Each structure stands twice: as C-alpha cells, then as structure tokens.
Amino acid sequence: MNVSAPGPQPDVNRRPDVNRRPDVNRPMCPSRLVLEHVTSRWGVLVLAALLDRSYRFSELRREVGGVSEKMLAQTLRTLERDGFVHRDAKPVIPPRVDYSLTELGREAGEQVWALARWTERRLEAVHTARESYDAREAHTP
DSSP states (O other): OOOOOSSOOOOTTSOOOTTSOOOTTSTTOHHHHHHHHHHSHHHHHHHHHHHHOOEEHHHHHHHSTTOOHHHHHHHHHHHHHTTSEEEEEEOOSSOEEEEEEOHHHHHHHHHHHHHHHHHHHTHHHHHHHHHHHHHHHHTOO
16 A cells, blocks of 8 residues: 655654654655555545445445455555544454544545545546647647
C-alpha cells in the first residue's frame, strides 16, 4: 500500500515533533504517510463505505468492488493502526469481525467522501479537459 516515491521515508514509528508544524510537502513529514493511507486507492473507498455503517469483511469486500482479499486486509490493518478503523472481533462460533470507523476515521471519511462526490460532479469537465489536451498533443510535432 506504500505508494510513495523511492528514497528516504519518514519514520512511521516516531511521534511527530510537536515543535515543528506538519507539512505534507516536506518529504520526511510523517503527515505525508498518513495522507497516503487515507487517500490511497482502497483507503478512500473503505473510509467512504464505512461512513454508512459497520461491515463484516466479506460484506465490505463486496461493497468496495474490485479489491482483493489481501489488499482489503492490508488496507484495513493500515487504517486500524492509524486510528481510523475499529476492528471488533466477537468471541462467537463462527468468528465474527465487524469493521467500523472511529471518530477520527469518520472525520477523515467525510473529507474523502466530499472529494469523491466532487469528482463525480466534475467528471464531465475532466473529460472535456482531457479531450482538449489530447487534441493539442495530437497536433504537436
């Protein structure tokens, strides 16, 4: 799930320096890695899906179409570690595990959901821009 560029990576296990303002544009800023988790291909969709309700793993996988079991498990673990997702394993037979958003996860989910909705609303403008770009590039020697 790490989609960052090669090179030095922030120390994800170190607490951020409280005397230094977070800046995602700084290569070693820990906030950059959190942003990557929240805005990853599957992170966005998992957070958005969990805004509605809690899900069992298989239900969530169906809701987030196209994600593999391995990728969903990895995404959920990452989001759980970052404090966005709560994993509730019930001691029953057969085992039951439910996933839901924490307060922090709900806050992040609302932000990415707004971006997703904006993307849907502005999709036609993006397609128009792409067509214009492609037409210009086709005539460039």
